[in-house]
Amino acid sequence: MSQLRIFSYMPSARVYKATIAARLCGVDIEIRSASSPDLKDWLWDFDARPLTEEDKKNKANARISHTGFKSVLYKTDGFLTAHPFGIVPAAFGPDGKVGIFESNSIMRAVARLGCRESGIYGNDPYTASRIDSYLDASLVFARDSQIYLLALGNKVVTREIYNSASQAFGVYMSAIDSALTSDAAFLVSDQVTLADICFACEYAMFSREAKRGESLSGIGVQPITSETAARFPRAIGHFEQLCQHKAFSPDLRGF
Ligand SMILES: N[C@@H](CCC(=O)N[C@@H](CS)C(=O)NCC(=O)O)C(=O)O
Numbered sequence: 001m002s003q004l005r006i007f008s009y010m011p012s013a014r015v016y017k018a019t020i021a022a023r024l025c026g027v028d029i030e031i032r033s034a035s036s037p038d039l040k041d042w043l044w045d046f047d048a049r050p051l052t053e054e055d056k057k058n059k060a061n062a063r064i065s066h067t068g069f070k071s072v073l074y075k076t077d078g079f080l081t082a083h084p085f086g087i088v089p090a091a092f093g094p095d096g097k098v099g100i101f102e103s104n105s106i107m108r109a110v111a112r113l114g115c116r117e118s119g120i121y122g123n124d125p126y127t128a129s130r131i132d133s134y135l136d137a138s139l140v141f142a143r144d145s146q147i148y149l150l151a152l153g154n155k156v157v158t159r160e161i162y163n164s165a166s167q168a169f170g171v172y173m174s175a176i177d178s179a180l181t182s183d184a185a186f187l188v189s190d191q192v193t194l195a196d197i198c199f200a201c202e203y204a205m206f207s208r209e210a211k212r213g214e215s216l217s218g219i220g221v222q223p224i225t226s227e228t229a230a231r232f233p234r235a236i237g238h239f240e241q242l243c244q245h246k247a248f249s250p251d252l253r254g255f
Pocket residue numbers: 014064065066067068069073086087088089101102103104142
């Protein structure tokens with residue numbers, strides 16, 4: 001039996017946070033997934049699976065979606081007890097009772113389950129807390145990033161949403177860039193930590209905006225990431241190096 005089960009759509013850079021961490025600290029994760037459009041045809045549960053005709057008749061599980069999905073989603077009571085916010089990625093402990101939500105917390109769970117010597121969650125309370133600081137700051141950026149990416153995907157992006165995402169991206173990337181001074185190879189310590197994993201996955205997710213050139217030119221703007229290597233050379237250099245790392249490359253090679 002795996003140590004952690006994650007239910008999500010795939011591909012998902014949110015899930016990559018956990019899979020990269022798992023490679024670094026030796027945790028066995030099971031991933032149950034389908035493509036994002038197909039997840040509406042799945043039962044959202046610890047024992048997630050494609051819906052049967054019988055499941056579709058059970059309206060008690062039919063819930064109004066709220067973020068990133070437009071249709072009804074079939075979430076069981078057990079799923080919502082374990083996951084009160086009803087979102088994916090949704091991780092579960094082996095008995096299916098303990099739900100862990102938010103991709104950063106799922107990644108933390110992996111680090112806690114894994115071998116401590118890996119050092120990916122720091123080796124003392126100060127370093128671990130500094131890693132948490134990066135994860136919290138990344139989640140603040142991720143909120144603006146998600147609003148922008150969903151608006152682009154739904155072809156409803158406005159100048160206001162674009163400007164807000166652009167500002168959030170600038171603040172986030174400036175901080176990452178300035179943390180990576182010439183003698184700092186990683187964000188927090190002298191090795192890869194959850195802070196680096198989170199940054200790499202958030203940047204990978206955000207960079208998908210460049211694929212929505214049509215929606216962006218429709219409001220007369222360029223992708224926010226178009227000048228990014230010149231604006232944030234150390235942050236982008238770090239991202240590129242992480243993409244080559246053997247724990248990251250199976251997931252992030254394509255970025
Ligand atoms: N900040 C969360 C974001 C998760 C999230 O917003 N998930 C959305 C899909 S992108 C969801 O599951 N929505 C379920 C619904 O709409 O009911 C994370 O990093 O895990």
